[in-house]
Amino acid sequence: MIVLTQEQKTAIEREARQHYPNECCGILAGHIQGRDKCIQDIYPVSNINQERSVDRYNIDPKEFLAVSKRIESLGQSLVGIYHSHPDHPDRPSEFDRGHAWEVYSYIIVGIEQGKKVSMRSFALDPNRQFQEEEIKIVKP
Numbered sequence: 001m002i003v004l005t006q007e008q009k010t011a012i013e014r015e016a017r018q019h020y021p022n023e024c025c026g027i028l029a030g031h032i033q034g035r036d037k038c039i040q041d042i043y044p045v046s047n048i049n050q051e052r053s054v055d056r057y058n059i060d061p062k063e064f065l066a067v068s069k070r071i072e073s074l075g076q077s078l079v080g081i082y083h084s085h086p087d088h089p090d091r092p093s094e095f096d097r098g099h100a101w102e103v104y105s106y107i108i109v110g111i112e113q114g115k116k117v118s119m120r121s122f123a124l125d126p127n128r129q130f131q132e133e134e135i136k137i138v139k140p
């Protein structure tokens with residue numbers, strides 16, 4: 001399970017709207033409690049994919065490094081990545097699966113026509129297949 005506050009969920013949805021029709025992406029920082037990933041901070045990062053930013057994302061490696069260092073300095077862990085799917089379902093693509101790391105959760109925000117949003121989260125199993133995980137919304 002991945003645990004978010006309503007405010008964090010809204011912030012991710014806002015990112016998806018702002019970047020539409022391109023994909024947005026960002027880093028989820030928090031801590032792991034048993035089998036749950038509790039999100040503490042969200043770091044939007046640049047999608048540097050030039051050719052296919054409407055259906056792919058590549059996180060700027062410099063930003064990734066800077067955010068990783070910041071997360072570490074706060075004693076948090078990098079628990080996942082979010083990105084949007086403009087006018088595509090909120091399910092991981094084959095490209096997403098091929099580029100995913102096993103330790104992270106992947107939140108995907110489907111956004112239709114720049115407005116209607118939906119959100120699901122996935123994590124890889126040992127066979128590198130994505131399994132959906134529950135998103136729990138909590139009060140801060």
Ligand SMILES: [Zn+2]
Nearest residue numbers: 083092093096
């Ligand atoms: Zn994707």
